[in-house]
Amino acid sequence: MDFKRIELIFFCAFLSLNLFLLYTFRQSQVDQGPTSEIATAADIESRLKADKISFEGTFSAKIYDGYYLSAEATNFHDVVQDSYDKIENHRLSRTLPLASQITIDRQNLEKELTSFLIGDAPIVFGADYRLRELPSNEQNEIVLSQEFEGVPFNDETSELHFDVPDAEEKITLKGYTQTHLSEIQPLREKQEVVSENAAIKTLYMSNRIPSESKVVKTELAYTRLFTVRDKNVYIPAWFVWIETNKNNIQMERINAFTNSVISASIPEVKK
Structure with a gap:
């Protein structure tokens, strides 16, 4: 293994990063x-x-x-192999088996959804996500995201989406799409x-x-x-x-x- 070449690659990567950050800071000033x-x-x-x-x-x-912060998009191919999963561009789409679907009360959505995610839910990295309340007129989607030291990510690279009916008080979770970040570090x-x-x-x-x-x-x-x-x-x-x-x-x-x-x-x- 050519360690000098590896060192050069890392040096160029971090040099590019610091130059870019310096440029954006000065430009914004x-x-x-x-x-x-x-x-x-x-x-x-x-x-x-x-x-x-x-x-x-x-x-x-x-x-x-x-x-x-730096982070990498999670490679779902390394963690799931089910035939009903669809993985494209680091995004996982999954239809839940009938036995794994749950019905939750819209009025207690956060409490019941949190219990579902941290339990035995068939959600990959489910415990990593927290409920978000985006100000929108749309009521047919539940969106969650990861967070770091209490501050959430609001980015398409770190989201969990459930599609839900428009007006029903009881919501049945039948499937979801998600992206996930690994190796999050300052x-x-x-x-x-x-x-x-x-x-x-x-x-x-x-x-x-x-x-x-x-x-x-x-x-x-x-x-x-x-x-x-x-x-x-x-x-x-x-x-x-x-x-x-x-x-x-x-x-x-x-x-x-x-x-x-x-x-x-x-x-x-x-x-």
Whole structure:
């Protein structure tokens, strides 16, 4: 085995990672400079109300901590071999055998679903997931995700989905689709992240919150920043759901380290 070549590969990978992080940090500092100065000139909640932007309560100024994380997409081929499983692009789709299907009460969904997952449920890595409550008009899907030190992942690489009927009070779980992350570990020491209040200021000053809209919900969660050599890199981000009309809810993301808007695309570094 050529150990020098292995060392060179790892050196190039981590050099690429650090250069990318440095670039995104400096770029965000340039982008957000004027915005931060303008935003502090007036109380953000008063400005939202002046633009007829509604919200509940107040936006917290509490400072949290978070990490740069790395993780790998779990290879389900290594852990399941059932004929009724479908595995594609690190996503497992499974129809539960009749004997394994359960019926839960919609009113006690979280309690009964948690008991199901941590018990003898035929859910791969079921105990790793926690229930999420995404602000949406859709009622036909239950979504769960993994978490790290109490902060959830809000990313398609770490989700468990159950399809459910629209209006029934009793929900029968017949199947699911899931993605899962393995080898989750910090890349750096824990760092402070911006407050909910600061994230809202950035969105407002970046014209991402339209007039006469409604801020439905905010959440601090991990999101994928980029992929390098089959390893995903995640950062904490503020997710903000904005209702622009009765049938349209848009979701915005703010990098909680740099307080800058995150673009929709996920780059892949190939080095």
